[in-house]
Each structure stands twice: as C-alpha cells, then as structure tokens.
Amino acid sequence: MIRIPCPHCSARNSAEFRHVGEAAPRPDPSTATPEQWRVYLYERSNPAGWTTETWFHTMGCRRFISVERHTVTNEIRSARPVGSTGPGPAEALSARGDAGSPDAGGQA
Amino acid sequence: MWTRKGCVCVPETWTPVARSAITVPGPRSVVDGWEVSTRRSSAALRLSDASPLAKVSVRADPDGALAHALGVRFRSSHRRDGILVVGSGPGEWLLVGGVGAAHQIAEQVRGLAAGDFVTAIDVTHGRALMRLTGRDASRALSKVCAVDLSDAVTPEGAAFRTSVAKLTTDVVRDDAGAGTGEPSYLLHCERSSGQYLFECLLDAGMEFGVEPSGPTVDGGGA
Ligand SMILES: [Zn+2]
Numbered sequence: 001m002i003r004i005p006c007p008h009c010s011a012r013n014s015a016e017f018r019h020v021g022e023a024a025p026r027p028d029p030s031t032a033t034p035e036q037w038r039v040y041l042y043e044r045s046n047p048a049g050w051t052t053e054t055w056f057h058t059m060g061c062r063r064f065i066s067v068e069r070h071t072v073t074n075e076i077r078s079a080r081p082v083g084s085t086g087p088g089p090a091e092a093l094s095a096r097g098d099a100g101s102p103d104a105g106g107q108a
Numbered sequence: 109m110w111t112r113k114g115c116v117c118v119p120e121t122w123t124p125v126a127r128s129a130i131t132v133p134g135p136r137s138v139v140d141g142w143e144v145s146t147r148r149s150s151a152a153l154r155l156s157d158a159s160p161l162a163k164v165s166v167r168a169d170p171d172g173a174l175a176h177a178l179g180v181r182f183r184s185s186h187r188r189d190g191i192l193v194v195g196s197g198p199g200e201w202l203l204v205g206g207v208g209a210a211h212q213i214a215e216q217v218r219g220l221a222a223g224d225f226v227t228a229i230d231v232t233h234g235r236a237l238m239r240l241t242g243r244d245a246s247r248a249l250s251k252v253c254a255v256d257l258s259d260a261v262t263p264e265g266a267a268f269r270t271s272v273a274k275l276t277t278d279v280v281r282d283d284a285g286a287g288t289g290e291p292s293y294l295l296h297c298e299r300s301s302g303q304y305l306f307e308c309l310l311d312a313g314m315e316f317g318v319e320p321s322g323p324t325v326d327g328g329g330a
Contacts, residue, residue, distance in 0.1 A: 008182065008198055009183075009268065009269070009270075012255075012270065013254050013271070015271065016270065016271050058276070059269065059271045060197075060268075060269050060270060061182070061197050061198055061269070062197060062200075063198060
C-alpha cells in the first residue's frame, strides 16, 4: 500500500486516489506544433527514481494534487495542491498519522 | 390524510410517500411523508436509518461570504438552530436538518450568500444517511474505515470523506446529535449504495451486538 499525504485531507491509502500520471508542462495550444502535442499527450520519461505526478483524490476532497514519488521505493517527499508551490493547507495534519492499517477500509 | 377503518389505514386523498433506500426490518408506518420502520433498539450498539432527514449540498468559494457566514471549514462540523453544517470538502458543505426542511434550508443558504455565486441543492432523495451509535461505534467502524477514529484525531465534530467499506462516504463524528453521551457517527453516501453500506456496518458490528433501527422521528438527531 502507498500512503499519500493529501494536502487537503491528510494521509490516505492510495486506493482512495486515481493515478492521473506523470506531470508535464502543457504547451501553449496557439503555438504548439503537432509534434509537441504528441509528446505532451503520449511521451513519459518514466524514470527509476524521483518523479512528479498528478493524483486525483476521488474518495476524499475530489481535488487534483501534485505528488513527488520515488518510483523504486514509493517514498513520497511532497504532496501539494496542483498549481501551488507552497505547502498544502493540511501539511501539518499529515504528521498526526491518520489512515490506519493497510487492510482497513476493506471489505468487498 | 389517513383514517383508521378497523385495523387498516386508508388514504382519503392521494399523498406521495417517500421511501428510504435502506430497509429496516420491523413494523412500518408513514411519518412526515416517509414510510419508515418503527423498530427501535436498546442494544449497546445501534445502527439507525436517518435518510428522511433533509440533506442539502452546498458549493461555494471556500473563502467567500457564505463560507464565512457558515463558519465551518472542511473537516469540521457545527450544529446551529437544529441544522448540522458539515464541511464535507474544500468549498463544499452538507447541511442536515429536520424532515421536510430542505427547501427552507436551501433558501436560508442563498440568503447568506450576499451576492456570491453559490449552489444549494436538495439531495435528500439522492443520498442515504445512517447513524451508528454506541460505546463500540468507533471499533465497529474501524473495521471498514482506515481513518484513525481515536478521540485525538477524530474528536466530536470532526468530519471527513473517505472510503468506508470501499464506498465514498462522508463521515461525521456527532455524539451530540445522538444525545446519549455515547460515540456516534453519521454516515452519508449515495442513495443507491445505502442498503449496501447499512449491511456492511451491521456485518462489522455483529461482534459488538449491533442492532438496526428505524429513523427516529423527533428531528432524527439532526
Ligand atoms: Zn484529499
């Protein structure tokens, strides 16, 4: 299980989220070439290491968040609202250890 | 209006009757336009259907005039004039009030908006609401909910949306609403999943002797 410290809701099981994918800067639609769009839509760097990706908290705040995750260890070093550079409103809350055992929230 | 003829109740005029998505076994009766189970339980752990209560979903700027007037932020709740205001998401609130009060609550909310753009929608018949009350309520709920329910993390008034039995559910720790001094949780989910969540909670509470009960009519603990 991956625990994601949602900046709005506090730490939650990754099963509550939808993985949107690696985040990449969106080219300007008025000047981008088809080649640039293809790269933006389909090409991922897929590193074995730190990557910045977008997750959507479907079963919580219903907000997109930007997560820095190590793809080998699954360590997460930051999670903030998409588009924000500062800490999330619930940054302090992630320290208080919500979200219990891996198999809780289960059944069905 | 209903008249009693012998032991059968016959409607004099046609009146629409609403039904909860949750079926609680036991004798039934029509109260405030809802056909409800009149079953009551005095078990140590009770799960009661609270679906007839008015539910209004409100969306607005999280830092706007309405947010200020409601005075409730995401992850907390507050009861005022018999209406429970739940901060169910960033810029999103759930208001729970007495049976049939939804339109009045929505109007009240629009009045507080002070010109800001807000939406207030009656979701009473689109959602299910239930209440789990008893000394072991936290232990039972913990079996299907991963959020730490200890008093330190989830004190009275705490609210959050999370996965409960793999279902997106708004949870409110609302001991005051139960009025018995015991831990109590309100659980709010989509109507179509109401019976499922009810059954899951009965299953989780089995080892604690949980018993189902129909809605309490006197405001239902809103
Ligand atoms: Zn969240």
